[in-house]
Amino acid sequence: MSDRIIGLDIGGSKCAVLVGTYQGEVLQRAQFPTESEQGFEHTWERLCEHVTGAWRTVRGEGNALAALSVSIGGPLDCERGIIYSPPNLPGWDAIPLKEKLQERFGVPAHVEHDGNAGALAEWRFGAGVGVQSLVFLTMGTGLGGGMILDGRLYRGARDMAGEVGHVRLAPDGPLAYGKRGSWEGLCAGPAFAALAEEMYPLRWGAGVDTREVVRLALTGDAQAVAVVERVAENMGRGLAMLVDLLNPEMIVIGSMAVRLGELLLEPTRRALRGEALPAAAEACQVVPAQLGERLGDVAALCAAIEAARD
Amino acid sequence: MSDRIIGLDIGGSKCAVLVGTYQGEVLQRAQFPTESEQGFEHTWERLCEHVTGAWRTVRGEGNALAALSVSIGGPLDCERGIIYSPPNLPGWDAIPLKEKLQERFGVPAHVEHDGNAGALAEWRFGAGVGVQSLVFLTMGTGLGGGMILDGRLYRGARDMAGEVGHVRLAPDGPLAYGKRGSWEGLCAGPAFAALAEEMYPLRWGAGVDTREVVRLALTGDAQAVAVVERVAENMGRGLAMLVDLLNPEMIVIGSMAVRLGELLLEPTRRALRGEALPAAAEACQVVPAQLGERLGDVAALCAAIEAARD
Secondary structure: OOEEEEEEEEOOOEEEEEEEOOOOOEEEEEEEEOOHHHOHHHHHHHHHHHHHHHHHHHHHOOOEEEEEEEEEOOOEEOOOOEEEOOOOOOOOEEEEHHHHHHHHHOOOEEEEEHHHHHHHHHHHHOOOOOOOOEEEEOOOOOOOEEEEEOOEEEOOOOOOOOOHHHOEOOOOOOEEOOEEOEHHHHHOHHHHHHHHHHHOHHHHOOOOOHHHHHHHHHHOOHHHHHHHHHHHHHHHHHHHHHHHHHOOOEEEEOHHHHHHOHHHHHHHHHHHHHHOOHHHHHOOEEEEOOOHHHHHHHHHHHHHHHHHHO | OOEEEEEEEEOOOEEEEEEEOOOOOEEEEEEEEOOHHHOHHHHHHHHHHHHHHHHHHHHHOOOEEEEEEEEEOOOEEOOOOEEEOOOOOOOOEEEEHHHHHHHHHOOOEEEEEHHHHHHHHHHHHOOOOOOOOEEEEOOOOOOOEEEEEOOEEEOOOOOOOOOHHHOEOOOOOOEEOOEEOEHHHHHOHHHHHHHHHHHOHHHHOOOOOHHHHHHHHHOOOHHHHHHHHHHHHHHHHHHHHHHHHHOOOEEEEOHHHHHHOHHHHHHHHHHHHHHOOHHHHHOOEEEEOOOHHHHHHHHHHHHHHHHHHO
16 A cells, blocks of 8 residues: 555646656646636536546545645645635635635645745656755746755745836836746746737747747748847846856756757756856756646645655 | 854955944954055955964953854855955955864854845844845945845845846946946945945036035935935835845845935835835835944854854
8 A cells, every 4th residue: 555645736727637646757637627707616526526536546545645745836835735816816705715725625735935845846747856955937928937955845935036027127028927027027927928019020920829930940940030139138148147156067948948958948048057157057957847747747746745855 | 151153244445344243242342454556465465463362362351252254245155255356355265264264263163245234233133133035135336135034034045145236227327347337336335435436426526425415415415315315216126126026024224324324224224115006115124224334243252153153
């Protein structure tokens, strides 16, 4: 009989419920649309159905469910597991998720901010194994972050550390996270489409999606590559700020960096070197998330895995 | 018989040698000009003379010298106590200061980055007593920093964390730390004079020093106050970056904030609130260094005090 974790990856557009181990392995996976516009109760009931199904699997294999583990967007209170109105989950207002899960399923539940969970996943099981200080950046639909500093997750005074997407990189830019010129506006997924439309209005002025820009860039299309390089310049300037402030050993970047690889990372590193203190830039590896497409799944297990290590 | 520390505060223009206690008290103080243009050996011999004199005092009072403690500008290797060519100390190239002090005086020596030492001083003995996460900013001739995160000094992978002055705040601005638009250029001491000259060329175009701008601002001179408010706007934008990234409980600001008080801090907090995530800004107190003019002296003792706590 082995200890199993059921992981819940709760996002604005989709949720995943996983069966996994304390070694970060994902054994089973189910996914469904969040349908966040239908509010908390709707998603909660579907999550519970899937947890029940996953638990049936765990029992059927003769194993024990040791804990539930959640990765979800902030703001939230990690220790108490209360969710405070994340922008992508309307109606999740002061939801005591940890308590509700523990009451419903009778096992310990652990809740972590998705940026922190991603940082833990890459640190324990991905690119950052053995590293003492690491910053993880999501670079997906939004730009979130998580930090491992001196071998420990750093959450900040109110579990709000790592809100990289809100930091200003320029006086102006696409609107994101409520602010023009924010790092999220200049570098998260939608920035590729926004910049393509701005840089090449004759070709893309009528609208283009980021997926198409990425696809074209990977085929070597010169204009799409130029868009990627423009994002990379901003990304490098943002990383320079992290490097000058935190002098981390490693910066791990998710989604877009996994898809674009060196096409994004090489000009990002160049911009970083041009802007940060040379010795600090040299000391910092900039790499794509090694867990790749599995990152969100492994991250969902990490709240429980980390709690077991404490 | 009590244990005493001899502290060395080594700066680009002056050095201080102090006798102090493990409770952060400064009992005796001597100061002399660094004369940094004369190179390392010159300053080293004068430091040694003063340390010898201070030790004579310690012995004369029947006490024991337990350790030497240094606060000095980076870059440096804190653990090994090697100084790597700080910009304000020409000729201090790969100087094994810890080893040299230990050989000369036969007691343990501890060396700390001055930004970190300032953070430790305010955390242990100043505004930050009892706080778990605190960022300290020097805001003197330069803009240095130090961070206490989750109740521990954070130094970064190569003792280079907290190089706030090098971070870009704007596309352009006064040149400092090798970069136009750097936080140091926009907010350290010389920025007050540079901005006064730029904002009021008819009055100050021929040159003014920061001391004069500060003096006038404190008397209520409207133009000098406007200069302070301009610096404060930039300061608040810089603090917003720290708040969004690190969600600290407290930011402690030295020199200029001690001299100008609320005249600087009130508009700084206003700019911070306008730029950072509201809940994170609300969670962060922004205060002047409580140790005031004693900060540098107490900081010089902190390398040894912290080593004793480990």
